[in-house]
Every structure is written in structure tokens, then in C-alpha cells.
Amino acid sequence: MPGKSTFAGASLALSVMMLGTFAPRESSAAEPVVVTKVHVVGQFEPADKKGKKARGVSGMACLGKATDASRQCLVIDDELGFGEIANLTGDGLVIAHVPIPLVRKGQADEGILGVARNPMCGGNAKADEYGELDGEGVAIAGDWVYLASSHSCSGEDEYKPSSYLLVRFKANSPTSFKGASPVAVERSWRLADVLRASDGVGKFYGQRKGEGTNIEGLAVIGDRLYAGLRTPVDSDEAFIVGAPVADLFAADPTDHPEGLKAGVEFKPIRVRLGANTGIRDLAALRDGRMLILSGPTDDKADEAGVPYKLWLLEKPVSGKPQDLNVTITTPTKDKKGKRAKAEAVTVLDETSDRLQVLVLFDNIDEGEPTQYDIPLKP
Secondary structure, three states: OOOOOOOOOHHHHHHOEEEEEEOOOOOOOOOOEEEEEOOEEOOOOOOOOOOOOOOOOOEEEEOOOOOOOOEEEEEEOOOOOEEEEEEEEOOEEEEEEEEEEOOOOOOOOOOOEOOOOOOOHHHOEOOOOOOOOOEEEEEEEOOEEEEEEOOOOOOOOOEOHHHHOEEEEEOOEOOEOOOOOOOOEEEEOHHHHHHHHEOOOHHHOOOOOOOOOEEEEEEEEOOEEEEEEEEOOEOOEEEEEEEEHHHHOOOOHHHOOOOOOOOOOEOOEEEEOOOOEEEEEEEEOOOOOEEEEEEEOOHHHHHOOOOEEEEEEOOOOOOOEEEEEEEEOOOOEOOOOOEOEEEEEEEEEEOOOEEEEEEEEEOOHHHOOEEEEEEOOO
16 A cells, blocks of 8 residues: 655545556656556446446546545446446545436437437437437536537447537536536537538548547536547547537527537647547646547557557647656456456646546446556656
8 A cells, every 4th residue: 555645635545556656768757657546435337237248437527626535526437328426535436326317318308409410320320219328528617517428420330319419517516516406407419510510520420430530538628628539530640629618508609709600610639649549538737738548549459559648738729749658558357358448537636747647447347447646747
């Protein structure tokens, strides 16, 4: 068990088991990156009724501050229609068994903003299969919590409407997602409009899984929402699309100066992460920078050894990420022997010279949260 860290908010490390340390390659940082495994108390709801499929994590974001004794976090899985609350405490990640419904099962929700953009997905529409959010990205900005679906055709090349939603709700308080009153959820189809209107991205909307648009990460900085794509990838560049939050959730976005207007093209941010490498998650830092978790675009790239890595984007408009020289690895496999995949990164704390994050995985029960304490270059 590691000793108490002097880094703010590292009290969590008191109850986690050290996995080891490693020195970043080609880095001038004197200190190594410290990697610790976080203990999970309890179990998340299973991904299938029989409980045979590993219940991984595809996204997580936390309320509160690093110095808080306990922090509520919202955890999502890409095969469910709800999020779950878990608490970061001195005991690790404690599952609270409190669900937050995000979409209605079996029946389309009322009052969704915008127009559903059926991508056809090879003509295999399953409009009646509504209820699986396919949630991939979570972000918190102010008192709003945002969640994005994959906006991707299914692995069977089917169109499922609830996989093309952008959802948000207001947290009950700065430290609690849910209070005594029901959570008011707002839903929008308009992130699909941004994908369709983004240069170099739009032509991939509706193509099969692994080739078409596939959102994996979400961040909100200032008044703008950013979505990171696992696919498509142009040579060695991945895409981040963005639009004003007000437009995505406005009653009529065309009334806004930057409104989502027909014929207006969006210019996505291109980030050079490497061949066959897409974005697995995004996270906003307090100073406006953006953290990127990158990884293989598909199983073939994964098997070929494309690494999972962390990058820092100084300014979201720059498109020039800094390689933090942190390679994410996991030796674990799911019940069928499939290797876990890094799917979520959550910022626990940040200073000018250090970054503390939690990385979670899909294809492994409870996401196997792993903490990384990263020294930053001056």
C-alpha cells in the first residue's frame, strides 16, 4: 500500500494497491509517473440480464474537489440507458447503486430538440430499439452534466435512434447529482448535425462501424462543447468536432449568430495522434486545456499493438497535442478472454506541474480504475 501523497487530493491513494512505477520515455521530468490500482467496492448493474458479459465503464465524471473526503461520480456503460452513481472515498470507488435514467426504455422520449438524422446504416433501421443510450462521453461544466451517445451504426450495421443523442441534466448541487426531486433531463439530436456539417467528417456519417463516425469522448470548455471521434481517422489525424452549447440545446438555434444553419460548414480540430489511432476520451482542465486519451481505432489496430496514450492539448483550437509519454496498459481480460480497452479518463486534480487522473476500461468488470500521477514538463 503506497504512502500518503503530498499531491492535493491524493488521499485516495491511501487505500489502493501499488501496481508499479515507470519513467516516461524521452521525458526530461525527474519524477516517474506513479501508477496505482483503485479498489472498487460493490458491483455495477450487469451489461446483460444473465450477467455473463463484463460490465465495463465507457465514461465517468466527478463532482466536488480533490480535497473532498468523498466525491460523487457519474459512471456510464455503452449498453445501458442510465448512468450510475459511485463515490470516490478513502475506500476507493464505492458503487452507490443509485441509477439516473437518461432515456426511456422501449419508447422514444418526448421533446427531443432538433431533428433525428437517420444515417440509414446500410438500410438496417431498428427505430423500435430505443433505450440503449450507447453512452460514450461524460462532461461536467458548471451545474450541467453532459452525456454523448456514440452516433455510430451498431456492430450489426443497424440504426438505433437512441445511439444518436446528446443528453444533459442539472446536478442537484456542486457535490450531488441527484436530490429528492426527479432529475430533469434534456435531449438533443443536434450533435448529429455538427458531425454531418464538419469538413472531412460528414461523409462518414452512417458508414459501418469502424469506418463511420464514432464519438468516444466529450468535453465542455467555456460555452463550447467538444466531441472526440475514434473514427474516422485521416492518415494519422483524429478529429474533434465542436459547437456552442447554446445552439445544441436552443429552442431555435438559427436565432443565434453561430447557429446550426443549413449549408454552414464546421471546421473540426485535427489532432495528430498516429496511424490507426483515434480518440477514446476527452477531459477538460480548469485552465482551458484538454486532455486526450487515444487508442486503437478498432480490434485489428489493437491487436497490432497501437498503444493507449495520454496527450495534452494546450488550446482546443491549436490541434497540436503534447505527448505526455504515458502509455496505458492492462493485463486483464474479460470472461471470454478479450483484452480490456481504455475507454474513460477522469481528471481528479491538477496543478501547474502535476496531473492526477483516473483511467477506466471496457471489457472488464467495474472498469478496473487505475490512477496515474503525472509530472508535467515546466
